[in-house]
Amino acid sequence: xxxIDIIKAEKPSLSFEVFPPKTFQSMExxxxxxxxxxxxxxxxxxxxxxxxxxxxxxxxEIAEHIQDVYGIPALAHLTCVSxxxxxxxxxxxxxxxxxxxxxxxxxxxxxxxxxxxxxxxRHASDLIPAxxxxxxxxxxxxxxPEKHPExxxxxxxxxxxxxxxxxxxDFLTTQMFFDNNILYNFLYRAKDAGINxxxxxxxxxxxxxxxxRRIMAISGSMLPPxxxxxxxxxxxxxxxxxxxxxxxxxxxxxxxxxxxxxxxHVYTMNRPEVARRILHNLSAxxx
Ligand code: FAD
Numbered sequence: 001x002x003x004i005d006i007i008k009a010e011k012p013s014l015s016f017e018v019f020p021p022k023t024f025q026s027m028e029x030x031x032x033x034x035x036x037x038x039x040x041x042x043x044x045x046x047x048x049x050x051x052x053x054x055x056x057x058x059x060x061e062i063a064e065h066i067q068d069v070y071g072i073p074a075l076a077h078l079t080c081v082s083x084x085x086x087x088x089x090x091x092x093x094x095x096x097x098x099x100x101x102x103x104x105x106x107x108x109x110x111x112x113x114x115x116x117x118x119x120x121x122r123h124a125s126d127l128i129p130a131x132x133x134x135x136x137x138x139x140x141x142x143x144x145p146e147k148h149p150e151x152x153x154x155x156x157x158x159x160x161x162x163x164x165x166x167x168x169x170d171f172l173t174t175q176m177f178f179d180n181n182i183l184y185n186f187l188y189r190a191k192d193a194g195i196n197x198x199x200x201x202x203x204x205x206x207x208x209x210x211x212x213r214r215i216m217a218i219s220g221s222m223l224p225p226x227x228x229x230x231x232x233x234x235x236x237x238x239x240x241x242x243x244x245x246x247x248x249x250x251x252x253x254x255x256x257x258x259x260x261x262x263x264x265h266v267y268t269m270n271r272p273e274v275a276r277r278i279l280h281n282l283s284a285x286x287x
Pocket of ligand 1: 047048049050051052077078079104105106107108109110122123124125141142143148149150151156157158160161163164173174175176202
């Protein structure tokens with residue numbers, strides 16, 4: 001099933017994310033976490049792509065496992081900046097042979113020292129037409145309610161996002177945000193900029209203080225004072241932070257659904273307990 005049909009449906013959708021292992025030795029534990037998350041019955045599951053494509057086969061294998069064992073549609077992430085046209089074509093052919101029909105097309109972070117003059121794909125908007133030409137995929141792209149860190153302004157980022165959507169992307173998934181007003185403002189501005197594909201809201205349940213410091217460094221996400229106080233108070237107590245982080249994420253999700261957002265994606269990060277708690281908190285809201 002195509003992700004676009006799930007997120008366009010009247011029924012609110014909830015999807016979860018897993019990431020592949022770095023080495024084959026860890027595959028078993030990642031599959032165990034994947035199984036526990038899949039057993040909760042999300043509307044679809046995404047599988048991230050290791051930086052540079054070093055773990056591409058694991059992404060494809062986990063996505064296939066999710067579909068074959070649980071009948072849950074899988075969305076395979078794919079980054080392009082470090083890959084040749086041949087490598088990308090090979091990954092797409094592999095995904096097709098495994099029955100994967102949903103791809104999240106990404107540039108990926110640019111590795112230090114990469115000679116951008118010699119690469120095949122500079123942006124996700126270069127990758128998307130290549131995926132479209134390769135086969136019948138439903139294609140998603142990333143968007144950044146607080147702008148991508150490399151963009152000088154939200155307006156510039158939105159112009160580039162317009163090009164990405166124009167290159168053939170069916171839907172967008174957002175970077176994490178911790179204040180829903182940021183998403184609502186972004187959606188107004190995106191609509192104004194002529195971006196009219198469905199947007200899936202990405203929610204990150206923060207369950208420890210180290211994780212939030214890393215997130216801030218990478219994404220530049222704005223943290224509301226209410227959230228900072230929770231992390232300061234409970235960040236070093238794993239049980240308390242798990243409880244507070246999943247409740248905070250649940251509140252965000254309930255507010256999103258209440259305001260008409262139909263598709264929410266939770267960055268569950270191979271943590272079944274996080275997915276389980278959020279689903280439990282939403283039991284009467286998502287039936
Ligand atoms: P792009 O769309 O290429 O944008 C990057 C920058 O270039 C932005 O500043 C943008 O404004 C600008 N830009 C875009 N198009 C153009 C254009 N045509 N001309 C000029 N400028 C342009 N990383 C991984 O390694 N693996 C993953 O699985 C993964 N999953 C992700 C999932 C989501 C939902 C998100 C939000 C991010 C994910 N990332 C992942 C991180 C992502 O790879 C990085 O944020 C990366 O730096 C940008 O990727 P992009 O596809 O958004 O790039």
